[in-house]
């Protein structure tokens with residue numbers, strides 16, 4: 001089925017809650033080509049004009065469920081320039097042109113790259129079921145491995161991203177074996193505010209460290225109130241071992257994941273205090289690979 005309006009989608013999904021939503025198909029396609037699964041009724045959302053809307057206003061970005069990754073990352077990088085590298089390293093141009101940002105969030109993979117970024121930025125999802133609309137902070141959407149706060153017949157309408165703050169530093173990092181088109185071993189995103197030399201707010205979100213993408217609550221608590229110094233960052237980053245017990249798999253060992261998560265936080269600090277380090281690293285890496 002290919003409804004033309006959100007109302008039509010809501011009523012079709014309410015009547016057939018076992019249907020599978022299809023956006024860009026870059027995850028759904030693999031259910032067929034890799035898992036050889038028979039799919040149920042498919043509800044394609046790409047024909048709904050309203051879901052292609054991407055709005056930027058004083059209250060932030062509102063990115064509709066059918067907006068491609070290319071457009072969504074474009075708007076995110078404009079608002080938050082430090083996201084440029086992770087945007088470039090998400091899949092490849094064909095994947096970013098077909099896939100959607102909301103599809104990545106809905107898929108709920110513990111190693112999805114957009115999820116930690118949007119969680120650190122404090123994003124919320126706008127959900128709809130029948131006529132009922134509700135909002136859920138992204139950090140509360142993932143209940144456990146492959147379990148989400150999504151009722152039968154409920155779908156994502158858009159993701160809402162608060163506007164950038166002049167007093168907040170943002171960083172995002174993807175660690176993988178290849179620079180382009182690879183699955184993250186660890187993905188981290190940070191949003192930190194500092195006033196009078198002290199950390200007043202810290203949102204640290206990690207992928208690849210647990211069954212779901214999650215914030216590092218204990219590390220955040222250790223940072224808040226501490227001096228913005230390398231010593232406090234290193235001390236607080238030890239708490240990551242209390243926040244996460246990562247798995248060992250073919251991409252990385254548990255010890256590697258924990259050590260690199262700690263190192264990424266330290267790198268974030270170095271980049272903020274020694275401007276130019278990050279840009280130099282990115283340009284050196286980007287120059288080493290053919291452009292897209």
Ligand SMILES: Cc1cc2nc3c(=O)[nH]c(=O)nc-3n(C[C@H](O)[C@H](O)[C@H](O)COP(=O)(O)OP(=O)(O)OC[C@H]3O[C@@H](n4cnc5c(N)ncnc54)[C@H](O)[C@@H]3O)c2cc1C
Nearest residue numbers: 021023024025026027028091099100103104106112113156
């Ligand atoms: C070659 C390749 C490279 C990739 N590289 C990366 C990468 O670097 N980083 C990364 O994180 N991912 C990557 N992916 C995974 C994939 O591209 C992303 O997860 C993408 O964002 C999925 O979006 P989509 O629109 O294609 O989703 P779809 O495949 O259409 O759907 C994905 C899931 O979300 C559900 N869904 C879709 N829309 C909604 C909605 N509005 N409400 C509720 N549920 C919905 C679908 O039912 C399905 O379960 C890659 C995939 C491929 C094939």
